[in-house]
Amino acid sequence: MSTTLDVEKLLRGASLRVTRPRVAALTAVYEHPHADTESIIGAVRENFGEVSHQAVYDVLRALTTAGLVRRIQPSGSVARYESRVGDNHHHVVCRSCGVVADVDCAVGTTPCLTASDDHDFAIDEAEVTYWGLCPDCSTALGS
Amino acid sequence: MSTTLDVEKLLRGASLRVTRPRVAALTAVYEHPHADTESIIGAVRENFGEVSHQAVYDVLRALTTAGLVRRIQPSGSVARYESRVGDNHHHVVCRSCGVVADVDCAVGTTPCLTASDDHDFAIDEAEVTYWGLCPDCSTALGS
DNA sequence: CCATTTTCTTGAATCAGTCAAGAATCCAGC
DNA sequence: GCTGGATTCTTGACTGATTCAAGAAAATGG
Structure with a gap:
């Protein structure tokens, strides 16, 4: 802290x-x-x-x-803030309750930063958002 | 068409x-x-x-x-719509003018869908957004 | 401690998107 | 083809996050 x-x-x-x-x-x-x-x-x-x-x-x-x-700011959500900066980490977002959790990048240090065709954009960041259901909502909604 | x-x-x-x-x-x-x-x-x-x-x-x-x-809906943008559905493609967004272009997934058929630690979320989609400058803005802003 | 610049308060405005109630439209069945 | 019932569209108001603007307050360098 x-x-x-x-x-x-x-x-x-x-x-x-x-x-x-x-x-x-x-x-x-x-x-x-x-x-x-x-x-x-x-x-x-x-x-x-x-x-x-x-x-x-x-x-x-x-x-x-x-x-x-x-x-x-995941789609359909208001802006959220976090203090973890500088590392290349991503997020999982629950489709049901909107809760967010951190996910370390799965593919090395500058992960996913290679687009198959970058359309000549000067890309400086690759942001990955995983969508799904959190354990709680999974339990509440699923069988 | x-x-x-x-x-x-x-x-x-x-x-x-x-x-x-x-x-x-x-x-x-x-x-x-x-x-x-x-x-x-x-x-x-x-x-x-x-x-x-x-x-x-x-x-x-x-x-x-x-x-x-x-x-x-990229951060800081209003909702946008596209007809390309069902294939696993992603987007490049210009930080300056907000223009969006399609990018095929770089890593196979279910790309990036493997989070390093999924926190027990039931993940069904991995959305990748590349951020950078489009060619036009690149020219206008950079040297 | 003072002056200058940045930041905070107050209060109003904007803008995408949503809610609600009634009118119009679509389409399955006769 | 018509009709009934359900879905969809129109109209108009509203919400809620975020921003704008002007003046008051506070932080920093000297």
């Missing part, structure tokens, strides 16, 4: 000013991986008191731009 | 009623791959006269559910 000081260092390291909303939001992302914006706003308010939702949106965008958090 | 009759057969084959808005929408998806809902509404109105946007939303959902079209 990251302490407040660690979070401060991360922010300064990214040339970002250290403010309460930022510390709180970044901490919340670390503590609640794959949380949506609304949940993060809730977590921030629990730990640090009232903060405007706009501030959290701004902070999350700044953190994403700085590369301190990653934003993911 | 599909004729009206072909489209009719597709609809009947999927046990869907054949209505003008449906024929028009399905035709539009065939003629404009990766078009967003707004564009499809526009195309439908050009070919068949006024249709409510609600009807197009309903039709696209019905077609998607029936498996006649596929809905894709």
Whole structure:
């Protein structure tokens, strides 16, 4: 778990000013991986008191731009954020409840990054989303 | 290119009623791959006269559910539709202009479908999105 | 401690997509 | 061909995530 000081260092390291909303939001992302914006706003308010939702949106965008958090948004879902960045990992998403779990890349270090025909695009990332049912929904829905 | 009759057969084959808005929408998806809902509404109105946007939303959902079209929605984009279904292909998305192109799967018939740790999810699909810059944006932005 | 710049608050706006109720349409069966 | 019943379309309002804008507050360098 990251302490407040660690979070401060991360922010300064990214040339970002250290403010309460930022510390709180970044901490919340670390503590609640794959949380949506609304949940993060809730977590921030629990730990640090009232903060405007706009501030959290701004902070999350700044953190994403700085590369301190990653934003993911599976089809039909709202934006979610996670602190695991820099490694090449992917996600499994439950079609029923929308829960997200991490999946390490199955094919080496720069996996799947070779498209069969790249149409002359300059590709810099291959994002893999696995779709299915989580164990709970599987049990609830299946036989 | 599909004729009206072909489209009719597709609809009947999927046990869907054949209505003008449906024929028009399905035709539009065939003629404009990766078009967003707004564009499809526009195309439908050009070919068949006024249709409510609600009807197009309903039709696209019905077609998607029936498996006649596929809905894709890259992060930060609105929903887009394509008629290529059933084959396992993926997409390249331009980070700058949002244009989408098809990419055949690089790794065989059920590609990338093997997650390194599936967290006991019952996975039924692996969706790959390649991110980068299209040739045009590459030229416009890069040196 | 001050000035400058960035960030936060407040409040309104946008936009894709959805909900709901009634009118129109499709199609199976006569 | 008509008719009944179910599905689909029209109209119009609404939701909810996200963004815009302007001024107040706070953080950092000097």
